[in-house]
Amino acid sequence: MEQETDVPTSYAALQAAITQRQASLSPRLRQIAEYALSNPNDMALETVAQIAERAGVQPSALIRFSKTLGFEGFTEMQRVFRTRLTDNMPNYKERIRALTDGAAGLTDGSRVLEHFIGAGINALEHLRQELSPEDLDGAIDLLEEADHIYVMGQRRSFPVAAYLSYALGRLGRRTILLDGMGGMLRQQVQAIGDRDLLVAISFKPYSEETVDLCRLAAENGVPVLGITDGTLSPILPLAGVTLSVEDAQVKGFRSLTATMCLAVSLIVALGQRLDKEKAGR
Amino acid sequence: MEQETDVPTSYAALQAAITQRQASLSPRLRQIAEYALSNPNDMALETVAQIAERAGVQPSALIRFSKTLGFEGFTEMQRVFRTRLTDNMPNYKERIRALTDGAAGLTDGSRVLEHFIGAGINALEHLRQELSPEDLDGAIDLLEEADHIYVMGQRRSFPVAAYLSYALGRLGRRTILLDGMGGMLRQQVQAIGDRDLLVAISFKPYSEETVDLCRLAAENGVPVLGITDGTLSPILPLAGVTLSVEDAQVKGFRSLTATMCLAVSLIVALGQRLDKEKAGR
């Protein structure tokens, strides 16, 4: 009575099937779908009762879920989840070796991705080693104490500036993204006072506008938090606190992997500081 | 009566224990030891009866084997075999979430940074494992063939959109960043044709505007390249090609570490493709 044709036999197919039918499922079954996709290990190894408890559903709901997907019962579906563990097992070592050997059989796109992933991991580890906690805390101090926060980043640094400005705003900090929109940059800049903070983000080749702005700020006694790279950065002597990141670069395209990691860390650390302060009062 | 001290809890320890005691075991138990070491998958997933049959022994012999190694019974030993599957096949989602949950006790800035660096490395490895080369190449195809490229990303996704738009522009692709500046979104959107491409970036909680725009594009036959997370994303059914990234998230602040890595990889891979094409002519 059931059509057995579309019963998934591989984990990839099962994942696709769940994803596809997820929208048309009843609430409880959707809940299971969500749990199954994010906890495939549990689905593969635990018992119905255990999974039901962890997912917050009844055991019978899991059987209904399995049957909805065309399986005979839960056991049959679990078998597919288990193939994910066994099938990927031998591949794991091979993949790492393939990577180490130089990624010979990879298509262009994924070779580039592999490269940037490797570079990204390196950059993150480098960041961990090189960035001093003092600088980081100093940066958070600046962000915490500033009246208004002005964020500037051009070209490749603009996404970072945009992120910081968005996130700082969400933390309730008064933040202005200096994007020069409508030629208003000069006006925006004139408003910066010495109780404010300029966050300047710039990487090689350093944007003139950003460096100029830093110089202006430094002359007017405005604190500057620099996010930059290298030891020769023109931002360095102008900024009170500088956070240095070395991200990978290929053909002029700088990866922002580590920089973004630093940015989100700054934000969350600042958020915690603000929480604590609020609680302390 | 039994000393419970040396019961192996990791697969490595179990493997060592079996190897070491193999010589002093009775013939039948040695037979089991041999089977266990060469078929750890079976040991982890099959039932006692199944394993017994495949190894050519009695089920009870397996229990004896387990007890000889200091376990309470077969079930307990099997648990160790199962850790091998879950440990070697890390569920990065779980790890990322674990890191996310464990962020509660973070105090100072450097601990937050440590946390995000760890989470970032995990996310990158997850990206490496989960993103299929086909999808990646498909995405590059779309970017290569599109007449105009429209990029949309709101809130936390905006930095990614900004980066892509900037970098695509530098590659000479005609790119429009849909930022809704000056309430021009509707006009910008109306211009999109079916030879163009919409790049939609959205993560939980998915921005309504972005999803709506995808739906509109899909209805009008405009190709959509989605960059999103999870398998439940509303972008998924609307996009021709979807690239899925799982980045860490703490207190509502999503790290863009892995997402940025993917973005720059896309760009550089596209750049290579364009170079090759140009050289070929």
Added chain:
DNA sequence: TGCCGTTTAGAATAAATGTTCCCGCATTCC
């Protein structure tokens, strides 16, 4: 508000699984 189809919870059930136990067998030691 009242009806009808669907969905869900939870107990009841049947199947399967792990474990125990005892007896036969071989080997070893007296």
Added chain:
DNA sequence: GGAATGCGGGAACATTTATTCTAAACGGCA
């Protein structure tokens, strides 16, 4: 050569586990 010891086989047992079934809750619709 005979008793003792350890090992292994396999059926019986108890427990766990998946599954079924029914009544209740829910949600949509008139």
